[in-house]
Amino acid sequence: MRAVEFQEYGGPEVLKVVEADVPEPGPGEVSVDVAYVGVNFADLKARSEGYRVPSLPFRPGLEISGRVRAVGTGVTGLAVGQKVAALTQDGAYADVVVADAGTVFPLPAGVALRAGATLPSVLPTAYALVHTVGRLQPGETVLVQGAAGGVGTAVGQLAKAAGARAVYGVVSSAAKASYAQEYGYDEVFVGEFEQAVGAATDGRGVDLALDPVGGETLRASLASLARFGRLVSYGNASGEPAWTVGQPELYPRGLSVAGFSILTLAQTAPEELRTLTEQAFATAVDGTVTLPVTAEFGLEEAAQAHRLMGARTSTGKLLLRVAR
Numbered sequence: 001m002r003a004v005e006f007q008e009y010g011g012p013e014v015l016k017v018v019e020a021d022v023p024e025p026g027p028g029e030v031s032v033d034v035a036y037v038g039v040n041f042a043d044l045k046a047r048s049e050g051y052r053v054p055s056l057p058f059r060p061g062l063e064i065s066g067r068v069r070a071v072g073t074g075v076t077g078l079a080v081g082q083k084v085a086a087l088t089q090d091g092a093y094a095d096v097v098v099a100d101a102g103t104v105f106p107l108p109a110g111v112a113l114r115a116g117a118t119l120p121s122v123l124p125t126a127y128a129l130v131h132t133v134g135r136l137q138p139g140e141t142v143l144v145q146g147a148a149g150g151v152g153t154a155v156g157q158l159a160k161a162a163g164a165r166a167v168y169g170v171v172s173s174a175a176k177a178s179y180a181q182e183y184g185y186d187e188v189f190v191g192e193f194e195q196a197v198g199a200a201t202d203g204r205g206v207d208l209a210l211d212p213v214g215g216e217t218l219r220a221s222l223a224s225l226a227r228f229g230r231l232v233s234y235g236n237a238s239g240e241p242a243w244t245v246g247q248p249e250l251y252p253r254g255l256s257v258a259g260f261s262i263l264t265l266a267q268t269a270p271e272e273l274r275t276l277t278e279q280a281f282a283t284a285v286d287g288t289v290t291l292p293v294t295a296e297f298g299l300e301e302a303a304q305a306h307r308l309m310g311a312r313t314s315t316g317k318l319l320l321r322v323a324r
């Protein structure tokens with residue numbers, strides 16, 4: 001079978017198509033004939049700087065859709081041929097992928113394989129940021145970095161559906177700003193946002209800020225919170241040193257800071273991930289959230305997808321088409 005791997009860290013060119021053995025599922029695992037792979041920013045971080053890479057060569061990829069090929073011993077509730085979506089840390093850029101059965105989800109009725117590959121990472125993450133961790137209440141205001149991206153487009157729609165009074169986005173270009181406004185955002189700022197949030201909220205700030213960027217952006221997001229506001233950190237796209245926050249930033253205005261990692265949740269609390277995923281998928285089924293696929297590449301063109309996302313020009317979700 002085909003797989004896409006890298007032997008060294010670097011630009012998109014380090015991604016190589018290789019021939020690999022078809023993996024067999026072990027106990028509690030399922031193998032899947034992959035139809036589509038969703039491209040995540042974490043795949044680029046793995047390739048460029050070794051994010052969650054235990055050893056080389058490494059095969060990136062976290063989310064797929066496809067049909068169950070084989071089930072390992074002890075697996076219940078999944079059958080050969082069944083259409084599924086899966087979150088996997090075993091390298092999704094391949095014709096066949098093995099995943100822990102706990103992170104393989106029957107595709108909800110009415111969701112096509114193509115749309116299914118957009119869901120497993122982005123949608124539960126967005127749902128957790130808005131609800132489980134962010135605890136958004138009707139009438140509150142929200143500030144979201146990377147508003148036009150995969151997680152960002154889902155968050156905008158979920159926050160609006162949860163009754164947010166205003167959802168503010170931050171993006172890196174004017175084209176992305178108008179795009180994000182189609183997905184729940186009331187106002188989208190390009191680049192600098194601290195002053196813009198102050199102006200938009202009459203100096204009050206926002207109740208909830210969601211930050212996948214870190215560094216200076218995290219500091220400005222904290223400064224953009226209203227009294228008793230909450231910030232959820234869920235990434236470090238900036239590559240800046242790990243942030244710290246403490247008494248001086250939090251006490252005066254009663255602020256809270258939380259974090260979220262879907263991959264750690266999958267490893268440490270698969271039952272919680274399952275509950276979260278079911279809640280999240282329901283929002284795709286009932287039409288609350290649409291995840292737009294804006295570009296599709298063949299598996300062997302994975303480097304092109306990385307180039308597009310890495311240049312900060314992508315919007316919505318990028319897919320790799322695997323089934324031939």
Ligand SMILES: NC(=O)c1ccc[n+]([C@@H]2O[C@H](COP(=O)([O-])OP(=O)(O)OC[C@H]3O[C@@H](n4cnc5c(N)ncnc54)[C@H](OP(=O)(O)O)[C@@H]3O)[C@@H](O)[C@H]2O)c1
Pocket residue numbers: 039040041042121122125145146147148149150151152170171172173176212213233234235236237238239260261262263309312313314315316317
């Ligand atoms: N913690 C979790 O469980 C979890 C799960 C999924 C995703 N994430 C994080 O959520 C973010 C979005 O993920 P995605 O897969 O949906 O990707 P995406 O948003 O579709 O694309 C990458 C995003 O990163 C932003 N970006 C790229 N380079 C940047 C830089 N140097 N500084 C600041 N922003 C930069 C871009 O926004 P602009 O160009 O508009 O700034 C773009 O929206 C990523 O940071 C990812 O690591 C976290």
